[in-house]
Amino acid sequence: MVFSEWNSSPLVKDTTKLGKKKKLLTPATFSLVHATDFADRTEHSILPFLKAGAIVLCDRYIYTAFARDVARGMDGDWVRDLYGFAVKPTVAFYFRVPLETAIGRLVGARDGFKYYEAGLDLGLTADAEDSFRLFQGRILEEYEKMIPEFGLTVIDATMPVEAQQAQVRKIAQSHLDNAKELRRRL
Amino acid sequence: MRQTYGKQLPGMRLTDLPGKLIVIEGTDGAGRSTQIHLLKPWLEELGHAVLDTGMTRSRLAGEGIRRAKERNNLGRVTQSLFYATDFIDRLEKEIVPALRAGFIVLTDRYIYSLVARAIVRGMDPTWIRSIYNVALIPDAVFYLRIGIDQLLPRVVFSRGFDYWESGMDLFPGQGIYEGFCNYQATLLAEFDRLAEEYKFEIIDASADTETVCAQLKNKILEIVDPVRVPVPEPKSTDAFVHSLTEKIVANLIRREQETENRPKNPFSKAPSRISAPPPGGNGLAPGI
Numbered sequence: 066m067v068f069s070e071w072n073s074s075p076l077v078k079d080t081t082k083l084g085k086k087k088k089l090l091t092p093a094t095f096s097l098v099h100a101t102d103f104a105d106r107t108e109h110s111i112l113p114f115l116k117a118g119a120i121v122l123c124d125r126y127i128y129t130a131f132a133r134d135v136a137r138g139m140d141g142d143w144v145r146d147l148y149g150f151a152v153k154p155t156v157a158f159y160f161r162v163p164l165e166t167a168i169g170r171l172v173g174a175r176d177g178f179k180y181y182e183a184g185l186d187l188g189l190t191a192d193a194e195d196s197f198r199l200f201q202g203r204i205l206e207e208y209e210k211m212i213p214e215f216g217l218t219v220i221d222a223t224m225p226v227e228a229q230q231a232q233v234r235k236i237a238q239s240h241l242d243n244a245k246e247l248r249r250r251l
Numbered sequence: 252m253r254q255t256y257g258k259q260l261p262g263m264r265l266t267d268l269p270g271k272l273i274v275i276e277g278t279d280g281a282g283r284s285t286q287i288h289l290l291k292p293w294l295e296e297l298g299h300a301v302l303d304t305g306m307t308r309s310r311l312a313g314e315g316i317r318r319a320k321e322r323n324n325l326g327r328v329t330q331s332l333f334y335a336t337d338f339i340d341r342l343e344k345e346i347v348p349a350l351r352a353g354f355i356v357l358t359d360r361y362i363y364s365l366v367a368r369a370i371v372r373g374m375d376p377t378w379i380r381s382i383y384n385v386a387l388i389p390d391a392v393f394y395l396r397i398g399i400d401q402l403l404p405r406v407v408f409s410r411g412f413d414y415w416e417s418g419m420d421l422f423p424g425q426g427i428y429e430g431f432c433n434y435q436a437t438l439l440a441e442f443d444r445l446a447e448e449y450k451f452e453i454i455d456a457s458a459d460t461e462t463v464c465a466q467l468k469n470k471i472l473e474i475v476d477p478v479r480v481p482v483p484e485p486k487s488t489d490a491f492v493h494s495l496t497e498k499i500v501a502n503l504i505r506r507e508q509e510t511e512n513r514p515k516n517p518f519s520k521a522p523s524r525i526s527a528p529p530p531g532g533n534g535l536a537p538g539i
Contacts, residue, residue: 074329076319077315079318080315083311084311089311089340093339094336101333104328135262138262143385145384
């Protein structure tokens, strides 16, 4: 099994870092720089491993981009077209929590929010926590729309971690059994 | 109001963009940058403010692309999107603000080169076009067209064969000369298709630099100046300088008349196109 994390391409990370540090990113370039990062990982870390028969586990996928970019004002169809090269996942889990729970977990757990993470680039409000709340609210709305659109598998992330893990394992196992069966028939 | 090729980026107002967007396109070695070097000071001498821009010059992604190309693992999708990042950064941060301030934007390549390169590298033509459908439709696209036969001597007698210009990422098994011929021929065929689709103005770039430049100047004058004095092909320096002087004088008269006739609006947000004369310009006072 291999693991691929959002925003981790060695080719693109300096550009993303520069854009974030110097606050150069607009909604469009924020979208594009992350798509470029994802493209590099698709070409080097995802596709070759899938072809080799590995299980690829991705921490975030195109849905993260769709939710964030549309919350930033990008056209939903444009962003979906942009990621048209992405491999359709076997299964996509969406760990769903209500907005207040998400904020409660994050506020206090970290030393303030980062500029783009809090959506401060949108100028909704100057206060980072208020901005984060508004921005995350928009993001959650986008996720809700994507559940039926992409058939996301929803996991109730307010449950104990062990219960969530048991559910995820059960679902993942059923897909792996299917794969084994298919391979046997081939 | 300006138009895009389909969609509009958030925050990009398409009204009040009085400048002109002029694209110089063409394959590698067609003489684009030479022509832009000649056109920019000429336009400035005529009193226009000019922004010249080109691929990989964005603050955001220019350096990242250069570094990525030095390595041997830049994938084709990644490459296409890295260039798109560079283009959109320049569109939002340079091209649109310059057009809003009334500049003439001379761009060395535009979306067409990016589309052509991506298609030649096997990208889905619909996919790559959908990314660039947020680009502004330019006022003119001049396609400096040159065949491989005319291009080869230029490459041989100038900088030699470049890895990327020879499509070595596409044809790794071939020699650099064969790669160059194959890649440029494929690119040329794609450009010819795009020329028809996007209605490029085709300029024969196999002619000498001065002839191509004179053609470009006349076509650009049609766009940027209502009072036209055609630029002759420069048979002698004296005649050329004479015609240029005439042109400047005609411009001065026209601008003075325009200034006199224009209603004074102290609240107008549109800045004067020549409120800040560019360096290397005509040396005349602001407003001229």
